[in-house]
Amino acid sequence: MENVKHCLKEGAMVDLKPEFLQKALEVLGDGLLVLNPAGEVVYANPAASRILPLLKGILDRDSCPPREGAFEREVLDPRQGPRYLLARCHRFREGEGEFAILLLTDITDHRRKDRELQEAKERLAYMATHDPLTDLPNRRLFFDRLDHAIARAKRYGHKVALLFLDLDGFKALNDRFGHPFGDKVLKEVASRIRSCVRRSDTVARLGGDEFAVVLDGLRDERGALLVEKRIRKALAEPLMIDGEEVLLEISMGMGFYPLSGEDPEALLREADSAMYREKRRKKGYLKGKFLN
16 A cells, blocks of 8 residues: 555656556457547547447437547447447547547446336336225325415416215125135226226225225216216126126215315315215125126
8 A cells, every 4th residue: 555655655656568558458358439620539548449230320419529628428239139338538639630549338227227226216106095805096195186276276267176985895805705815806896986087086995895086177066976876887887807796885975175175184084974875875895706
C-alpha cells in the first residue's frame, strides 16, 4: 500500500512503454474504440472487437464521431437477445480533425436486475390491492376507486352508483361441499359479474362472499338499475362446478352519489342496509344438487 501511495505522489508517475499500454488495453474488461473524424473505427481493443458487430446501430444513430458525454443504447444480440451498453465518449483534436475515444460498458446484467426488481415491486403492489382467489380488486383498492369516482363526479357533475351483494346460504354450501368447491363458485361469480359491467367500472371482492361494483360516470340511476338487472340474470343461471349444478340466490343493495351521501363510507352503508333489507324480506338461500 505504501508503494501505491508513493506512486501516486506528484512527480512519481513515469512514462509507460507502448507495450505496457497495449497490454492494459487488451485486458481491459470494457470495450474501447477510437474513431476518426469520419466516424470510422481505427482502433478496437479485444473487448470492443467482440461486440463490434452489435455497434453499427450506435455508430449510425450518433454523429461521427459520437457526441461528448455518456449515453445508453440497447442493441440486439442474435444469440443472447437485447443487451444494454453504456457508452462514454471523449473527443480530442489530432491535426486538422476531431477524433473520439468511446468506452463501452456492458450493463445488461444491471438492467435485467433493475427490471426484475421493478417487476417484483409491481407484483407486490398488485398483491396488496387484489384478491388472490378471484383476481378482483380487494377492499383497499375498492375504496380508492370509489373515492376517485366520487371526486370525478363532484368535478364533472355526474353520478356514481355502488352495488353491494352477497350469496345467500354460501356457508351452507361450503359446509356441504368443502371450501375448494366454494372457492370455485366464488371465481365463477366474479367472472359473471365482470361480464355485466364496463371495463371502466370496478368489480371488487370485499371478503367472503361479498362483492361490490362501482359504476362511474352515470347520468342518472337508470344505468345502475340496468346493470343490477344484468347481474341478477347472470347469477340466476345455474353454475356447473365439478359436475355439480349450483343454483345461486343473491341479495343486493345500492347506494348512489349524491343521493345516499358524499363519501365512500356513506354509499357503502346505504348499499349494505339495502342488501340486508332484501335478505330479511326473502330469506334467500343457496342450494346445490348432484347431477346423475
